[in-house]
Amino acid sequence: MDLLRPSVCVIAASIAFTYIAGSVAAQNPAPVKPSQRTALPKFITTQKTMVEPSTLRRGASGKLVITLAVEDTFHIYDPNPGDPFLTATKVTPVKVPGVVFGKPIWPLPITVKGAKVHEGTVVVTIPFTIKPSAKPGKSTFGATFYAQGCNATTCYPPATFTVTVPVSIKD
């Protein structure tokens, strides 16, 4: 029996350690992979991101055009939804050295139960200017959205997603 006691202690300690280790691991999830950062939430069925004009030159201006398709029957909220307790959609351009992005331009919202929302195809435009000092070459333009999809009866939790487009800046 005396021989068994240390074994029991070792097993108990080992189980306790496993439990603690498991808890610590759960609190420190693995870093998010880049591919996951751009995954669309369920309430955005498709997206298309492009720049206009298609040929970008140093010192020129253009616009980043992001087209989001919101899931049928759902809406996302306008950046100014008219209610402080609603999830205002936030759009943040991805920083690019030598490129200055302006304020995102949204289409006119519709009003649903007093809230300003967007349904169907939503086109958000972000103007930009490429500084003359910008480095020519390949780059990526894009924007990160924080938004929530809701319909008359339910909502998805708010989600963050990033859309991007590869670009080439010429002399």
Add this chain to the structure above:
Amino acid sequence: MKTVGLITMIAGFAAVMAVAAPGGGLKKGESVTPFHPKHLAGPLAGSTDCFPCTFQNRPQVQVWVNGDSLTNVAGIAGTLSSAMKTYKAKEFKGLVVFLTTPKNAKAIEAAVAEAAKKPELAGVGMAVLDVKDDAVSAYKVNTAASTKNVVYVYKNWKVAESFVNLGGDAAGQKTLAGAIASVTK
């Protein structure tokens, strides 16, 4: 001496298990999700509306009851009712969801409807939900008999604090009130 060592080790292990959320549940920072319980009392009474979808980014508490005593739940719900008055300007909302089975659903509904009439529970949402509803697993509520309740304090759809087997006594009420205060700042 060896026996004392063994007892100490086992006691220590048991203590670790108790502290480390025996019922699981959503952790701080995780999102609450939509679900549609049958509301018996409170602002959504008579509907199956989604509570977090209705009250959106407001500070809220959901209490999931899995066989807890009505006395204990009343202590918790009383704290919610009181907080709804204290934090009226912040539009704080509270909901108690009783898990049911087809066998006990009617009895629980009747008991909950009766309990909801108490003035000290005024304003608190009271709802029932089948224990097999998808939301039970979405909210990571352990339905083992050892888990009596799971409490989520949240705002902006993100869990700020969670408790498993929260007491409805003075100590439990104080703990819950403190957590509510932190999301209504």
